[in-house]
Amino acid sequence: MVQGTLDMLILRTLVGGRAHGHTIAQMIEQSSDDVLQVEQGSLYPALHRLEDRGWVASSWGTSENNRTARFYELTKAGRQQLTKEADRWRAMADAIGRVLGDFGQRNRRKPTESEG
Template sequence: MDRMKKSDGEMLQGTLDMMILRALVMGPAHGHTIAHVIEHTSEDVLQVEQGSLYPALHRLEDRGWLESYWGASENNRKAKFYRLTSAGKKQLVLETNRWRQMARAIGLVMGE
């Protein structure tokens, strides 16, 4: 499958936020791992740039949907880890339902 090019359009901010929340369902992770989870689960169609990822992580933390702490990464380097809060879990459910409704509606319009 071809990778989505930047010219194909930027990922919508809300979509990235939702995917970050989803990536953290299995437990805390640092930014590099979050990006890798999104890329891997999308079969490398979606590429998450650091310039988008870290502002999104900070935005989600400011909203109370994530919390962070410092720890050691897999290669024993200092890294900031993020985890879902209970408010973040609730927000993920809302965003997932909204996404499914939108995807269904677009599919109907496109005749799928």
């Protein structure tokens, strides 16, 4: 993933309410139709970084399978950061889309035999 993308995806996932790490990873994977895979080796350092920045807060609780787990929730500062990051991401994606134009689109015209 592009640097900063995982942080933004975590923040976006937490808009729906507090969740523990495993659930956050599952929600990102499911909402991306399993295109994005979140490894624990990336997820937990990102959660700690977001907590250090004050964008998420954590507390201990009991998971759905009755285990003790750390739950994360979005803070007001995290919501503001998510807005900034989402705007920046959309602007960058739009710019890249303009550079690519229609190159590589699945519905592009197939070359004729004479074109190769």
